[in-house]
Amino acid sequence: MNYYLRRTIRIPATILGVATLTFGLIRLLPGGPFTQLRIQLRRRGMDAQEINARIEALQNIRPDKSLPEQYIDYLIGVVQLDLGQSISLNKPVIEVIGQALPWTVFIVIVSTLLMFILGVLLGSLQAYWEGTTFDSVGSGLSILFMSIPYYIYAVAFLVVLAFSWRVFPTSAAADRSIEAGFTVAYAVSVLHHAALPIISFTIGGVGSTALSMRGNSIQVLGREFVEVARLRGLSDQRIATRYVAMNAILPMYTGLLLLIGFRLGGTVVLEEIFTYPGLGFYLIEGVNANDYPLMMGCFMVITIALVLAVYVADMTYGLIDPRISVGDADEY
């Protein structure tokens, strides 16, 4: 059996673990499931019998069942992609996630790629011009930008560009008056709405990527094979791309994929600030409303995304770096 197969088998195992943890942790939260709803319903003057019936209908797990039974039910639900019914939105959780996830993925992938590309370009230029004013100013700005958390940019942009200057919208993923579809008007609207979240999620990351790219490139530039390549008379362009950039980016590649996974979770605050209807936004909604099925669904999706990102990184690293024979990656 080879490494790829082994690595693939490990994924369901990880997801099972995650599902178990979400199930357990959320049940440990104070309040217990449906307390909030029960209070609300009671306030409306509903009698206890009716409340119980209502709650039973709402969820895929019955609170009167024993914990193991609930657990089994929950797992069966997960396998069938049935994550229960959102209490606050009164819709199946999987439907809510299905609508929210594409927006979040869009924001995260675009901003992470942008961050990586800009960071790599900036970092390599700094490395080539090591010690120049450009380098020191670049490093200074990188450190400054990366030390400010992304939500500060988000709030600042929102206040200045959206509320004061009204250049960008303040909420939603697209203009509601434009019908969704592959039209130019809709695409422009989507980009217009996503611009601020993407920019604020990118700036800080550019700084840190640039710094590590700069460090890696300077290290590679000092390596003997670059010197030998120069003596062999290769063009500067080939040395810059095939020798320096390739070897400097390689160690950052796994980091990039992991970052995409981690940043999925980071959208919680971002989407809340921009009222952007993504996964993070609904996660907060779920937390605020004690909407357990929704929370668990969002947690599950974010973790599965992370697990898949690590999986893709593991699978492809061997293809990208020939030194890593799959399975025993002792370098990096």
Added chain:
Amino acid sequence: MSSHSPGSQEHDNRQPDPILEITDTNVTYTDGESYVLEDASVSIHRDEILGIVGESGSGKSMFASAILDAVPDPGVLTGQLRYNGPDGTVDILGLSDEQLRAFRWEEIAMVFQGAMHSFNPTMKIKTHFTETLQSHDRSVSEGMSFARELLESLYLEPERVLNAYPHELSGGMQQRALIALSMVLNPEVLIMDEPTAALDLLMQRSILSLLHDLQAEYDLTIVFITHDLPLVAGIADRMAIIYAFEFVEIGPRDAIISNAAHPYTRALLQATPNINSPLEAMESIEGQGPAPANVPSGCRFHPRCPVATEECESVDPALEGAESNRHRVACHHVERAREELTVSTDEAGAFSATESTTRPSTDGEPLLELSDLEVHFESSQGLPEGLIGDPDVVRAVDGVSLSIEPQDLVCLLGESGCGKTTLGKAMIGLQEPTGGSITFRGDPLDEHDDARAALQIIHQDPSSALNPNRRIVDILSEPLLHTHPNASIAERRSRITSLLERIGMTPADAYIERYPHQLSGGEQQRVVLSRALLMDPDAVLADEAISAVDVSLRIEIMDLLLELQAEFETSYLFISHDLSNARYITEHAGGRIAVMYLGEIVEIGTAQRLLTDPRHPYTEVLRWATPALGLDTDGDDEPPVREIDVPDPINPPSGCRFHTRCPVARETCVDTSPELRDCADVDGAVACFRSDPDHQYWESEPLDGASERPE
């Protein structure tokens, strides 16, 4: 300094035809204040091999970079470098960037020390060749067929090597691929900066002899830069000695070896362990070479020179002709140096001078006894795989039996990957054996409580063996706390001070407060040695303990090991890949050398017996691979092995493991494996059918490429 141009100086009967004329060339740093190459004036003759010898940090690599105008920033190169190529004379320093780009590799190419680091790790070897051809506007198909020809003449399989990534090749293969890469544009001059230093001796010698062939075949001029004088002496036509950033002696090889004029050259010749000269003649050079910032005034060698006078302290001697203008030397006292400093290569018959002092084996029980010891490594695999497939097994040590007496010295000798370190570690209990048994003073090693303290180790690299955050006194207190738990701080301190003084680190009071990084490599190794000995061990494993130390200091460290052996009454397990070092230490201690090949001991005996009367073909091969300082040696002999590369230890050859490379292997050796048997007429034991005159080996057919050679 020589103000003459070298061209006018070097007229003699052979009419030199310089391909490179280097005149008054300097490399300076920090605004011209410190010189890392000073007033180099050398001419390199067409189609010669010029060997440049110097200690580490003597500026010899800077000389190589200077020839290609590739001095690393912020170094400044000044002087005159003229190249007389097939298309007329070129002033290298006057070339434009684009001209220089074309000039390098087409006219002068360079081979670096670490082939590993000379290839882009993310590119196949083939791409390195094609991109080089493309950037010099050469035809790729023609160039590649030339490359294949080169690779083949370097004993490599072209297709396999070209389609491999650098890390998939062994060190020796990489180095040969790099040599082929440097020659792919058919340059006139090849500059080689320590091209073999990272390799095993056998591989070094094999590459050297291949170089010699290549040089003749493709009319190359080779500049061979090394710290290893005997190595280059085998192939060089002329030699230049560099000391403290200056050339101190240049001349024909024979003149340098048999009639060296500079005291430094004579000391170097004397300091290098080699297998031809008598033991008592070998001496190390005191002190070490200066750093560029504090070069001594006058003659730079005067602080270390035994014949130095006041004149030497103030007046810098010029590099001028000694006898003829072909042999130039920078010394005021050539005559006295030749009279007072003897070099043992002058006389022949080295072995008559040495007495074999084999210690009679003690009657008591052996200190350590290994029987049929095995250490097998399984390549790491996860759980599901381990349950299904057969794991790959590396037989690092495969059936070794050996006994070590108290105060014995056994040297394990072999190429890298032969399992000598694993065997050594298993012997001192650092590596769990997977089969066989080890007894320590009659009891199984793992049942002995004292064994851990009684068996100590000295690692190859002293700087990583010492905790960088602790002072020497703390490092050395550790073993004393164990052996003398009741000693007071003052007692420990005085014990440490006296030991440091004993091993030549004076003033000891200054040394004990220092941290490891404040010591030189040789001093660090002494501290490591002291740390091991303060445990009062019964045996010490010295794993390549002198390989990381500069050549001129190796003898000194080995002498220290020997002196302390008597004092501390310990046994040594000395691991080495170098026959001349192994010979030096075993012969002095009256020990044995055990030659290892792919996890097995193939021959064991006294150093003298192995050198004069080797019984195993592999021992003979190692003997050939060890450079001998002498005039009769020449690099053009073929390597006496049928395959240069060591077979994969995961799938070792059947029968006798050496049969794939053995020059005298026969059909019998393919499927039957010889056992280690005591030699009938001489000391030691050997695992070869040839030692048995009645064996069916003699009736079977020689293998492809093997010679008959009946004996």
